[in-house]
Amino acid sequence: MDRKIRVLVAKPGLDGHDRGAKVVARAMRDAGMEVIYTGLRQTPEQIVQAAVQEDVDVLAMSILSGAHNHLFPRVMELLADKGASDVLVVGGGVIPEDDIPFLESKGIAAVFGPGTPTSATIEFIKANVKRR
Amino acid sequence: MPAKALPSALEAAASILRGDERALARLITGLEDGDPAAAGTLRALRGGSAAVGQLTAQVVGVTGPPGSGKSTLVDKLISAYRAKGLRVGVLAVDPSSPFSGGAILGDRIRMQRAEAGPGGGLDPGVFIRSLASRGRLGGLSRATAQSARALEAAGYGVVIVETVGIGQSEIDIARLADTVVLVSMPGSGDDIQVIKAGVMEIGDVFVVNKADREGSDRVVREIRAMLETGATLRQDLALRQGGAAELQPVLKTVAETGEGLPELVLALDARWAKLNASGELASRRARGAAAEARSLLAERALAELALLEPGLEEGLAMEIVRGEREVAEAAEILFSAIRK
Ligand SMILES: Nc1nc2c(ncn2[C@@H]2O[C@H](COP(=O)(O)OP(=O)(O)OP(=O)(O)O)[C@@H](O)[C@H]2O)c(=O)[nH]1
Ligand SMILES: [Mg+2]
Numbered sequence: 001m002d003r004k005i006r007v008l009v010a011k012p013g014l015d016g017h018d019r020g021a022k023v024v025a026r027a028m029r030d031a032g033m034e035v036i037y038t039g040l041r042q043t044p045e046q047i048v049q050a051a052v053q054e055d056v057d058v059l060a061m062s063i064l065s066g067a068h069n070h071l072f073p074r075v076m077e078l079l080a081d082k083g084a085s086d087v088l089v090v091g092g093g094v095i096p097e098d099d100i101p102f103l104e105s106k107g108i109a110a111v112f113g114p115g116t117p118t119s120a121t122i123e124f125i126k127a128n129v130k131r132r
Numbered sequence: 133m134p135a136k137a138l139p140s141a142l143e144a145a146a147s148i149l150r151g152d153e154r155a156l157a158r159l160i161t162g163l164e165d166g167d168p169a170a171a172g173t174l175r176a177l178r179g180g181s182a183a184v185g186q187l188t189a190q191v192v193g194v195t196g197p198p199g200s201g202k203s204t205l206v207d208k209l210i211s212a213y214r215a216k217g218l219r220v221g222v223l224a225v226d227p228s229s230p231f232s233g234g235a236i237l238g239d240r241i242r243m244q245r246a247e248a249g250p251g252g253g254l255d256p257g258v259f260i261r262s263l264a265s266r267g268r269l270g271g272l273s274r275a276t277a278q279s280a281r282a283l284e285a286a287g288y289g290v291v292i293v294e295t296v297g298i299g300q301s302e303i304d305i306a307r308l309a310d311t312v313v314l315v316s317m318p319g320s321g322d323d324i325q326v327i328k329a330g331v332m333e334i335g336d337v338f339v340v341n342k343a344d345r346e347g348s349d350r351v352v353r354e355i356r357a358m359l360e361t362g363a364t365l366r367q368d369l370a371l372r373q374g375g376a377a378e379l380q381p382v383l384k385t386v387a388e389t390g391e392g393l394p395e396l397v398l399a400l401d402a403r404w405a406k407l408n409a410s411g412e413l414a415s416r417r418a419r420g421a422a423a424e425a426r427s428l429l430a431e432r433a434l435a436e437l438a439l440l441e442p443g444l445e446e447g448l449a450m451e452i453v454r455g456e457r458e459v460a461e462a463a464e465i466l467f468s469a470i471r472k
Contacts, residue, residue, distance in 0.1 A: 034235045035236050037238050038241050
C-alpha cells in the first residue's frame with residue numbers, strides 16, 4: 001500500500017494574506033505530503049467540510065487576525081460533530097503565548113509561532129500523525 | 133478480492149448509501165492507497181446502489197492547459213447542476229511532484245462559491261475531492277476511475293473530473309469520462325499549441341474560456357477548422373453526405389462571470405441524451421473499463437518483476453548493452469519468470 005500524509009492548509013477568518021501558509025504548504029509538499037490548499041477567508045464550516053471530504057490526516061490552520069480563541073475551538077467542535085476528532089490539528093500565525101494553553105485544552109495539538117522553521121512543523125506532524 | 137462481501141465492507145457501503153461523507157471519503161482514500169478492503173467496499177457499495185435503483189451518473193471530464201480556467205468552470209457547472217436538483221461529485225486531479233512524491237492540490241480553492249449553498253450554509257449535495265496523480269507520469273491516479281464509480285454509486289448524478297492536460301492524462305480522461313470537455317483559452321501567441329494535435333480526438337465538447345479576452349473568436353475558428361480537417365481525413369461519410377454526424381460543439385465561455393455556461397450545459401445534456409439513446413454509453417464504458425483493467429494488469433506485472441530474483445533485470449540489460457542478447461529475448465525471459 002501507498003499511504004501518504006494528507007494535510008489541509010486553511011486560513012480561517014478575515015486575514016489579509018496567506019504568504020506564510022503558502023510557504024508551509026510548499027515545504028510540506030517537499031516533505032512528500034499531499035497538501036490541499038484552500039485559500040483565504042474560510043469559515044469553520046467550510047474547513048471542516050473540506051477536512052472530511054478530503055479525508056486528511058492533518059489540519060493546519062493559520063490565523064493572523066487575532067480571532068484564534070474563537071475560531072480554533074469552533075473548528076474542533078465541528079470536527080467532533082462529524083466524528084473526525086482523530087484529525088491532528090495544528091495552529092500557526094500570530095498567537096500570544098498566553099493563549100496557547102487554552103487552545104491546547106481545546107484539542108489543538110501544537111501552536112507554532114511566526115519564527116518557527118517549517119522543518120519543525122513537519123517533524124511534529126510526522127511524529128504525531130495518527131496512522132490508520 | 134473477496135467474492136463475498138465482508139461485514140465491514142457491507143457496513144461501510146451502508147453508511148455511504150445513508151449519506152455518510154466521511155465513510156465515502158475513507159473509501160476513496162483506501163482506493164488511492166490500493167487497500168484491498170476498499171475494493172471490497174466498492175463492490176458492496178455498487179451492489180447496494182443497484183439494489184436501490186440508483187441512476188447512472190453522467191461522468192464529465194474537464195481537461196486543458198494549466199490556468200485555462202477549468203476549476204472556475206467546474207465551479208459554475210456545479211451550481212448549474214445543483215439548480216437542476218442533481219447532486220454533484222467532483223474529483224480534481226493534480227500531478228504529484230516527481231522529486232518528493234508530495235503534491236499541492238489547489239483546485240478546490242476555486243470551487244468554493246458553489247460549495248456554499250443558498251442561505252450561507254454549506255450545500256450537502258456537493259462532494260469535492262482532490263487527488264494527486266501519485267507517480268503515474270502526467271496521468272490520472274490509479275484510483276480516479278474507481279473513485280468516480282464510488283461517487284456514482286453514492287448517488288451523485290453528475291461526476292466531474294478535472295485534470296491538467298499534460299502527458300498521459302488525456303488518454304486516461306477519455307477512458308474514464310462519458311464526455312470530455314476540452315478547455316482552451318486565447319492568448320499566448322501560438323494558439324494551435326493550446327490544443328495539441330492528437331488531443332483533439334478526445335474532445336466531445338470544446339470550450340474556449342476567457343472569451344472576455346481578445347482573440348477568442350480566432351481560437352474558435354482554429355478549433356473548428358481542425359475539427360473539419362479531422363472529419364474530412366477520417367472520410368466521415370455521414371458528415372460528407374450532410375447526414376446525421378455533426379462536428380463537436382465549440383463554445384465560448386467566461387467562467388468568471390458564468391457567461392456561456394447555459395449553452396455548455398445544454399451541449400452536455402444533448403450529448404448525454406445521445407449517449408444513452410444510442411447505446412454508445414455502455415460500449416464506451418466497457419472499452420474504458422477494459423483499458424483500465426489492462427493498465428492494472430501492467431502495474432501488477434511490473435510489481436511482480438520487482439519481486440523476482442534481484443539482478444535478473446539488470447543482468448539482462450547489461451547483456452543487451454554488451455551485444456550478447458536482443459531486447460525481445462530479454463523480455464521473453466522476464467515474462468517467463470513472472471509466469472512461474
Ligand atoms: N479573464 C478571465 N479569467 C478567468 C476566466 N476563468 C478563469 N479565469 C482566471 O484564470 C485563472 C486560472 O483559473 P483556474 O480556474 O484556476 O484555472 P485551471 O485551469 O483550473 O488551472 P489549473 O488547475 O492550475 O490548471 C484564475 O485567476 C481565474 O480567476 C475567464 O473566463 N476570464
Ligand atoms: Mg484547476
